[in-house]
Amino acid sequence: MPALLEGRGIAVRFGGVAALKGVDLSVDPGEVLSVIGPNGAGKTTLFNVITGRVRPTQGSVLYRAQPIDKLAPFRIAQLGVVRTFQKTEVFGALPLVEGVAAGALARNDPDPAERAREALATVGLYGKAHLTAAQLSYGDQRLLEIAQALAADPKVLLLDEPASGMNHQESRRIVDLIVQLRARGLAVILVEHNMHVVMTISDRVIVINYGEKIADGKPDHVRNDARVIEAYLGAPQAAHAVAR
Amino acid sequence: MSATITILAQHLLNGVLIGCAYALIAMGLTMIFGVMNIANFAHGEFYMLGGFVAFYLVSLMGLDYFAALPLAVAIVVALAIVLQHSIFRRLREAPMMTTTLVTIGLSILLENAALLLWGPQPQSIPTPFPTKPLSFFGVYTTPLYLFCMAVTAALIVVGHVLIRRTRMGKAMRATFQNKESAALVGIRIDRIYAYAFAFGAALAAAAGAVLGGFIPVEPATGGIITLKAFVVVILGGMGSFVGAIVGGLLLGLAEALGAGYMPTGWKDAIGFFAVILVLLFRPEGLFKRV
Amino acid sequence: MRGLPVAAALIVVALCAVPLVVHDEYFLHLFIVSGVFVIAVLGLDLIVGYVGQLSLAHAAFFAMGAYTSALLFVRLKWSMWAGLPAAALLVGLIALVLGSVILRTRGHRFIIITVVFAELMKLVATNWVDMTRGFMGLPGLAVPPLWIPGIGTIDITAKSHFYYVVLFAAIVAFLLCRALVRSSVGHKFVLVRENEPLAESLGISAFRYSMIAFVVGAALAAAAGSLYAHYVGFVSPDLFNFSYVTIMLIMVILGGKGTLVGPALGAVIFTFLPELLREASHWRMIVFATILIVATLFMPKGIIFPLITHLVPRNWRLRNARAA
Numbered sequence: 109m110p111a112l113l114e115g116r117g118i119a120v121r122f123g124g125v126a127a128l129k130g131v132d133l134s135v136d137p138g139e140v141l142s143v144i145g146p147n148g149a150g151k152t153t154l155f156n157v158i159t160g161r162v163r164p165t166q167g168s169v170l171y172r173a174q175p176i177d178k179l180a181p182f183r184i185a186q187l188g189v190v191r192t193f194q195k196t197e198v199f200g201a202l203p204l205v206e207g208v209a210a211g212a213l214a215r216n217d218p219d220p221a222e223r224a225r226e227a228l229a230t231v232g233l234y235g236k237a238h239l240t241a242a243q244l245s246y247g248d249q250r251l252l253e254i255a256q257a258l259a260a261d262p263k264v265l266l267l268d269e270p271a272s273g274m275n276h277q278e279s280r281r282i283v284d285l286i287v288q289l290r291a292r293g294l295a296v297i298l299v300e301h302n303m304h305v306v307m308t309i310s311d312r313v314i315v316i317n318y319g320e321k322i323a324d325g326k327p328d329h330v331r332n333d334a335r336v337i338e339a340y341l342g343a344p345q346a347a348h349a350v351a352r
Numbered sequence: 353m354s355a356t357i358t359i360l361a362q363h364l365l366n367g368v369l370i371g372c373a374y375a376l377i378a379m380g381l382t383m384i385f386g387v388m389n390i391a392n393f394a395h396g397e398f399y400m401l402g403g404f405v406a407f408y409l410v411s412l413m414g415l416d417y418f419a420a421l422p423l424a425v426a427i428v429v430a431l432a433i434v435l436q437h438s439i440f441r442r443l444r445e446a447p448m449m450t451t452t453l454v455t456i457g458l459s460i461l462l463e464n465a466a467l468l469l470w471g472p473q474p475q476s477i478p479t480p481f482p483t484k485p486l487s488f489f490g491v492y493t494t495p496l497y498l499f500c501m502a503v504t505a506a507l508i509v510v511g512h513v514l515i516r517r518t519r520m521g522k523a524m525r526a527t528f529q530n531k532e533s534a535a536l537v538g539i540r541i542d543r544i545y546a547y548a549f550a551f552g553a554a555l556a557a558a559a560g561a562v563l564g565g566f567i568p569v570e571p572a573t574g575g576i577i578t579l580k581a582f583v584v585v586i587l588g589g590m591g592s593f594v595g596a597i598v599g600g601l602l603l604g605l606a607e608a609l610g611a612g613y614m615p616t617g618w619k620d621a622i623g624f625f626a627v628i629l630v631l632l633f634r635p636e637g638l639f640k641r642v
Numbered sequence: 643m644r645g646l647p648v649a650a651a652l653i654v655v656a657l658c659a660v661p662l663v664v665h666d667e668y669f670l671h672l673f674i675v676s677g678v679f680v681i682a683v684l685g686l687d688l689i690v691g692y693v694g695q696l697s698l699a700h701a702a703f704f705a706m707g708a709y710t711s712a713l714l715f716v717r718l719k720w721s722m723w724a725g726l727p728a729a730a731l732l733v734g735l736i737a738l739v740l741g742s743v744i745l746r747t748r749g750h751r752f753i754i755i756t757v758v759f760a761e762l763m764k765l766v767a768t769n770w771v772d773m774t775r776g777f778m779g780l781p782g783l784a785v786p787p788l789w790i791p792g793i794g795t796i797d798i799t800a801k802s803h804f805y806y807v808v809l810f811a812a813i814v815a816f817l818l819c820r821a822l823v824r825s826s827v828g829h830k831f832v833l834v835r836e837n838e839p840l841a842e843s844l845g846i847s848a849f850r851y852s853m854i855a856f857v858v859g860a861a862l863a864a865a866a867g868s869l870y871a872h873y874v875g876f877v878s879p880d881l882f883n884f885s886y887v888t889i890m891l892i893m894v895i896l897g898g899k900g901t902l903v904g905p906a907l908g909a910v911i912f913t914f915l916p917e918l919l920r921e922a923s924h925w926r927m928i929v930f931a932t933i934l935i936v937a938t939l940f941m942p943k944g945i946i947f948p949l950i951t952h953l954v955p956r957n958w959r960l961r962n963a964r965a966a
Contacts, residue, residue, distance in 0.1 A: 450939070458931070458935060579757060586755075620765060621769075625762070631755060
């Protein structure tokens with residue numbers, strides 16, 4: 109049986125620079141796949157390819173065995189592949205319910221406001237539904253982003269550093285939330301720098317360095333991989349320099 | 353030379369001057385766009401003001417023509433600095449809707465101020481050049497035309513050198529590509545903004561002052577000029593100097609040929625059609641940025 | 643919200659009473675013209691206020707509607723009753739074609755191309771002399787009689803009669819726009835305006851919803867243009883002048899973009915105001931331009947709508963006003 113979402117040999121070049129060099133990945137319902145790697149390794153580019161914002165130079169993305177890499181971002185979202193962003197993106201001026209309803213509206217749900225309230229309840233923001241997004245704290249805005257994505261009824265949810273800038277308690281909430289979503293049968297692809305979060309909840313981890321996949325496996329297996337250790341500890345300065 | 357070729361050469365020559373003027377105006381517009389990320393709908397008003405101030409100095413104050421031209425440019429640049437300080441400075445980081453509406457408002461303001469000061473009638477700047485036409489192989493021109501062409505062409509070269517060779521020019525181009533990194537390497541963005549704006553205004557005002565002896569200037573000129581300059585900037589690629597220069601010359605030549613061979617009234621449509629075609633088939637413009 | 647229908651009914655009754663109270667032909671004329679502007683400006687508010695795209699082609703759509711209706715009348719003897727829907731339909735289609743090209747390129751390019759398009763249309767109106775008579779324009783347009791079932795045929799050429807036609811059209815346009823912005827489509831407009839990349843990433847096509855606003859807005863402008871053409875009886879290329887789009891933008895921005903009510907009131911106020919300031923015509927534009935600059939910089943919500951919400955009880959405010 110084919111995977112729910114599968115990337116085959118995804119390569120991206122920006123001008124002369126190779127951002128991704130033939131990355132494979134696959135994720136199934138009820139699975140958490142983490143993508144880790146140093147800054148600038150190509151993780152966000154990978155998300156951009158999967159969600160249609162960047163066209164792959166080579167390779168393809170299959171969702172339910174159908175290619176989606178030529179579709180517009182909004183089509184991909186409507187199919188059920190939905191993302192959050194590394195830099196917080198919310199509808200700042202709108203009341204929470206109106207903004208979160210976006211995903212439900214997009215798939216012509218008969219009661220978008222109700223779907224929005226459910227999604228807000230799932231992430232624990234129901235009590236703040238009367239506020240506007242701009243009035244929330246940073247941590248709550250990160251949760252709001254997940255609620256926005258959930259209202260779009262995703263089958264595959266891509267989270268771009270959901271726990272970045274969060275304290276221990278807040279990142280616990282994110283971990284609990286992801287575990288809960290996995291139990292619902294969602295496939296989650298996670299980009300995260302907080303290794304504690306990654307190692308706690310991932311079913312599988314892939315490691316990207318300089319646009320190349322250098323490891324793929326269970327968290328314990330990846331943690332002990334020599335190339336991964338080198339990529340992370342070896343030359344952080346050099347890795348950073350390549351970042352931009 | 354056969355008659356058809358002579359006529360063709362005549363049309364092309366007619367197009368060079370206006371093409372140089374378009375290039376000058378578009379260079380400034382593209383500079384302001386690239387550095388400040390503002391589509392300046394008031395840019396053509398600097399051209400109009402350059403022409404009117406020069407007219408005022410020569411005709412009404414009796415100043416020498418050759419002294420009046422640089423003085424007119426200086427006066428318009430002074431006005432531009434005031435505008436940059438009072439209005440454009442506030443447009444940094446402002447949404448596109450805001451910047452565009454403000455520059456549209458400014459364009460109306462300047463046009464009507466000119467109307468109030470100088471009236472609606474087109475004015476020509478009196479020049480000291482003899483009006484007797486010169487003929488080269490059957491192609492006619494005037495000393496004034498040659499002077500205007502030489503000045504605008506020289507200004508294009510000067511502008512280009514300033515952008516390419518000077519420290520400020522390099523800093524401006526760096527700001528084009530990336531504001532944050534430009535700030536990181538110690539470029540003072542607010543100064544760059546001020547210089548870019550003054551530079552753009554100076555080129556447009558110079559074009560206006562020089563062409564004002566040749567093509568009568570009226571308050572409504574600014575709006576048309578703005579539009580033509582935008583056409584050039586889109587044709588050449590937004591933020592491309594080479595594109596602005598080549599695009600300006602091409603548009604000037606194309607319009608001159610259009611005026612020669614097409615029914616009257618349609619020559620202004622050439623640029624507009626070209627823009628729509630470019631948008632359809634080469635949306636990034638004929639030339640890439642910077 | 644209970645007070646709102648009562649207030650709306652009172653306003654409509656007051657508007658219906660205008661010709662009974664105002665006998666001055668000139669003031670009646672201003673009421674009619676402001677009604678025409680209300681229709682056009684509601685369309686502009688959909689584009690500028692709701693999806694947040696600055697279109698400078700709106701006055702051109704107005705003028706194209708006027709010309710379409712005028713040409714159908716002059717060349718084919720179509721009355722306004724056929725010409726108006728035809729104009730709205732044709733201009734809507736043109737906006738669809740134009741939009742499919744330019745709504746893909748957002749940002750500054752979009753704004754500039756809309757001006758370029760407007761200028762191009764002006765050139766066509768000026769230079770296609772065989773069809774449009776160029777600068778001479780098309781005179782002799784007439785207002786057709788109105789046939790109402792059960793009552794018969796009424797002559798509506800008098801200003802006091804034509805006023806009701808425009809009032810009716812303006813109310814219909816307002817109700818149409820209000821229904822649109824309160825529907826899920828209108829909700830998507832606002833989402834696209836507030837954060838386009840996010841809306842796209844959640845499954846909303848910014849292109850499609852900008853297009854809907856663009857086309858409906860253009861059709862409304864064209865309908866307004868058609869009414870205007872038949873009312874003044876004459877069309878000329880001057881209708882394409884840039885000053886029209888400026889004045890429409892002033893109406894929307896100062897009225898309070900994205901509220902419908904604000905721009906509609908803006909249309910009325912900024913039709914009357916310039917006429918009252920007619921003595922100082924150059925100063926008038928300078929004053930307006932200054933107001934536009936100051937309001938854009940310092941009062942992004944406009945003037946008129948925030949003023950009403952101050953005067954009107956809090957619970958009457960419209961839903962989407964919050965986000966504006």
